Each structure stands twice: as C-alpha cells, then as structure tokens.
Amino acid sequence: MPVLWIVLIVLALGGVGYMLGRRRAMASADGDVRHLHSLPTYYGSNVALLTIAPALLFMGLWLLMQPILIERQIIGLIPESAIAEGSSRSLVMSDVRRVAEGLDTAVAQGAMTPDQADSIRTEFTDVRERLGRVGVALGSNVRPEVLRAAQHYRGLQARYSAIMTVLVLAVAVVGFGYSYLQTTKDFRARNVVETGIKSLLILASTIAILTTVGIILSMLFETRNFFSQYSWTNFFFGTTWSPSFSGRGGASQLGILPLLWGTLYISVVALLVAVPIGLFAAIYMSEYAGPKMRAIAKPLIEILAGIPTIVYGLFALITVGPMLRDYFAQPLGLGESSASVMTAGVVMGIMLIPFVSSLSDDIINAVPQSMRDGSLGLGATKSETIRQVVIPAALPGVVGAILLAASRAIGETMIVVLGAGAAARISLNPFEAMTTVTVKIVSQLTGDTDFASPETLVAFALGLTLFVITLGLNVLALYIVRKYREQYE
C-alpha cells in the first residue's frame, strides 16, 4: 500500500478518534461539561494524538530502516565474481537498484505483467532492450546475477511494505483503543495532551539539533580521510594551492593559506563597505527619519536582502568589475583584471548593507528613550546624544550584528566566483584576482569526482575549517551581546 494511503488512513482514524473520544467523555459525564476534568476537546485530542503520533513515528523510523535492511540482505546475494575489475560492491548495488526501479516502471506502464517481471531471465530476454522501451536507459547489458538480485530486491521491498502497512495500522488501532478506553470523566486529558504537545515540540527541536550534529559528523569523517592521505601541516601552513587533477600525475599542493587570505581580504573589504553604510542608514532610520520616510525607506533597503546572490554576482561581473578596472586599477597601474578582491568585496558589502542596517536599527530602537531624554535634558545635541549615549549603549548589539554579517561574508560563494575569479593567490593588491575557500570547495567537487583522492576530500577539510571559523565568530557575537546586554536593563 502506498505510504500516502497509510498516512491518510491513520489521519482518518485520528479524526474518528477525536469525535468518538469527545462523545465518550461527554457520555461518561452524563452530558454535563462541568463534571469533566478537562474540556471535551481535550479528550478528543488525546485519542487523536495517541492514534496518529505513535503510528506515524513508527512509520518514519521504519522507512528510514527499510533500505538499510534490504540492502544488507541483497548485498550477500552478489557473488565476488560479479564485481568487475575497478568496480566495487556499492556500484553493483546501485545497478541492482536501477534495474529494480526499471522493472517497477515497466510493470506500472503495462509493458510487463508482475509475473513476467519476477520471472524473466537474461538468458531468454534482452532485459536492457525491454527496459529501454519504457524509458529506463541502462549503461550496459544486465548480468544475470544483477537481474536476480534486482528481482529479489523487488520481492523484499514488497514484503517489507506489506509488513509495514500492517504494523503501522496495528499501532494506530492499539493507540486508538487504549486511549478510547482511558476516556472517562476523571481522566486528566488536558495534562496528557499538554505533555504530548510538549513532546512533539521537543521532537522537532531534537531533529534540528541532530541534523546539525549529523552535518558535523559527516564533515569530520571525510576530513579524517583527507588527513590520512595528506599531511595536516601542509594543509594548514602551505602557501600554495595547486591541486593536480586525478590521473594526470604530479603531487597536489593543497595549502589553505591562499584561500583563507582571499576569504579574509574580501570579507574585510565587504565589511568596510557594509558597516559604515549600514550603520549610518540604521541611525538615520531610527533617530532622524519621520514615520513616513521610515515606512518607505526601510522596506526599500530590505529589498536588497531579497536579491539572490547570483544576481549580485552578475552585477559584479558586468558592471562593478569593469568600472573598477577602468577608473581605478588601470589608471593607478594596479592591474588589468576586472575580477578582483575589490569587485567582490564592494558588491558583497552592498549585499550585507540590509543585514547590518536592519539588525542595528532594531538594536538602536531598543535603547531606552530615557537614555536619550537624559542626554538631551543635559543640553546635548541630537548627534552628540547619538554618538556618546545611543551608540555606546547599542554597541554590543551592533558588534554582534557586524560579526553575524562577517560570518555571512565568509560563507559567500557566488559573488566571489563571478567577482573575484578563481586564482588562489596571496597578494596585498586589492585589484588582483583572488579566490576564497568556498569557491574552491565548489570547484573541487564539480565534475567528475573521485571520493578517494585528496583533491576531492580536501573540500571537506576546507568546509570544516570554514565552519569552525564562522562558528567561532557566531559564538563570539553571542558572547559579546550577552555580556553587555544587562548594561541598560
């Protein structure tokens, strides 16, 4: 039975449970709500919740486990001889999956009966040709072992799905029955429902946290693989970045320093653009602008935040880059390239303006009016008040905003690809092309990649390094904001 149907059935059962639970509660109180411990909806919700939540949770877990279980059984069916030279068991496994899906498609389109799908043999039928006719293109002729494994795969899948359907519906019915029988007028349905809702909320946040942990772990494992093939001193202290592409021989030099230098240089330029403009805009918005001006200007600034970074990249490529080259780099004799640190930095700075301005605006608005009154009451002018009282009071928050903007700048990719080029280089000249960590991660993982070579795995080490840096910045930002927050509370 398809998963969608199971979900619908469980939900319908929950809906029925809600009505019946409610009715039973009312009946047990002789129709008088005041005799119930909780409101009737809580009794209904209790039944619905106990019917739906455990069943769907169980199904989710099952669906996560099923492919792993099936694969473990199938993998034993593939004999050592079926694995070709230079291939691996997991490659054969993906062939198996592909053939199995092809058979499914063929059955679904009516090109084969289910019986045929289970019984065809490579010895009598050209499976590749028949599957090709229903639109499933296979790379090579299907070997008998693979076909047999695929047929077995389909069989297992069908069996597991049937078991799952039965078990999920059983869980739902048991939950329904248990909670329905629980329902009497003294049953504390409200407390149970509140606990249930709390557990669901906890589950949601746990999933978010576990995902983060999962991301870090996967990065960690791949990074460890990388460092088992490449020395960490060369990675962290190497000043040359020149990966040789696999197969073409020659050792790669994978030093992170040129990339980090590019990242930091471009981020610093971006912040030099974004922080003054963003901060001044925020000060104008919160301290000087009238309500009308504010209502118009604030959304306009925030539109900047909605522009996709690739569009900023185009802007850098066709407008800012050539302009900087023609008016600054060439006259000053600093370079001939339109892709430069300056280009990427300036455009990235523009991208960060709304980020800095809208966070700072909120923070400046949070400075109590009594501070401003106190200063104005002493005969300070508006700008003196802002400079000496409002900004110092808002400073921790503003610093936090700047650090958050910095961690965005460090993680930015698109603008750098189009604006700063892809040449890894350590240079002080801001009109030279440089590149960043993120760009190199992309270029190492694009195209044909071999996940066993250090040239590919280095992307994970780079990613992890970047992650540690931005995490550090975020932690620092939070620390600063927290430490100084109580100052004016």
Next chain:
Amino acid sequence: MNDMRIVEREVETKAVKISARNCQVYYGETHAIKDVNIDIEDKTVTAFIGPSGCGKSTFLRCLNRMNDTIDVARVEGEILLDGEDIYDPKVDPVQLRAKVGMVFQKPNPFPKTIYDNVAYGPRIHGLAGNKADLDVIVEKSLRRGAIWDEVKDRLDAPGTGLSGGQQQRLCIARAVATEPEVLLMDEPCSALDPIATAQVEELIDELREQYSVVIVTHSMQQAARVSQKTAFFHLGNLVEFGETGQIFTNPQDPRTESYITGRIG
C-alpha cells in the same frame, strides 16, 4: 511630622525665574494643557501636584522644551525664562536645556562610568579647561548630589551598577554638573524606597540655595515637605497656585480641597 508645621514656614518674595502666559499644549488633537499662567520664583522649590494625567509632567517638559522630541506635541503661548521667550525661533533648545536641567522619573544613568556620567554635561558644554578642572567639577557635583562618599572610591565603576537611590542621586549630580539655573524634577522619587526618598528630599532642600527647583510629585506629603510653592493641576488646568502652607491648609478652590483631602484623584 513636617506637615504639622508647614503653616509656620517663613515665606519671602523672590525674583521671578520662569513665567508662563496663556500656555497651551496639544498632543495631536488632545488639548493637554489649557491656558496656564504661572510665575516660578528663583531659589524656591515649586511643587506641581495633581492626579495622574492632569498635565503636570507635560507642563514641566515645556519648561526646557523636552516636548520638542515628541513629534505630535505643539506648544502655544509664552514661556519666559528671565524675561526671554524660550519658544522664540532664535532660542536654541540645546542651550536652553543647559540652563534648565532635568531629572527624570526613572533613574537613567548612561551605560558609562560614574565619572563619565557626571562629566558628560561639562564635556559637552566645554565647562572644563583641563582634566584637573573636570575632576573638580565632578567631585563638586557628586558632593552636591550627596553621593560623593559612597562612590568616591569607585568612580570608574559603571553608573548602572549602583542601587536605585544612588542612581537617582547620580542623575541629580549629573544634572547640577552643567551649572543649570533651574532644575526640573519629574517625580524623582517614585522609583525609590523611603530612605532613598528622604536623602533625595534633603538634597532638594539644599539645592534650593542655588537653583530654582520645580518638582512634579504624586505624593502630597512630599510636596508639603520640600516645597515653598505648590501648583495644583487638574484636567490640564492650573487650578490653584500659592504658598505651600496655604494650599495644604486653606485651599481656595473646592477641587484643590477635594484632592488634598483625598476625595478625588
């Protein structure tokens, strides 16, 4: 109780510091202050009393143009400081506020050190030629704010770390550091406990020797204790203004009598 002796308080006539003529204040459509005429004397404590929302704080904020910071507020009529109209276009509200200091209801020390809090005004107005001068001004102001002994060893500590009463006296010290001629106080004791209140009241009495002090208060006892003149506001009108002793013992207007005896308000 002090209240019992207020009748015997000596009263002398002094020069008029601030006078308001036909003063009206509007908040958008609301007519918050209606036709107020008052003469506030120099070297005198004048108390504004009245029920909540009667306009006493609003009127107080007119006296140093703090209402300018509120967009919808509009002031009409004349308010003269030493004979000059403070709402004249030629007057710079910034200079006016240096002459007419203000202490607010809630202590609002800046998130700076105690020293910098007090030195803020003198620095802005360039009152001190050098660091030594500034030190003298800060010490003098803190002494006048009756808080010097408590903070002299920790001038570098943040002003926000003090207790509520200390913060309020710090704010008073900060206000007197700019050498104002008039000190406006908007319910300066409402956030304080009785002991801190007593300290601040004592301070107000001392400040009278040099400044004209105007204090808004909800506590009639406080008005009776610290002021020489009392003005009673009701629904935006100045109902009665006179010697404190006379207002509290022999009010002329029935509304004043109802208020001080606790029948309205």
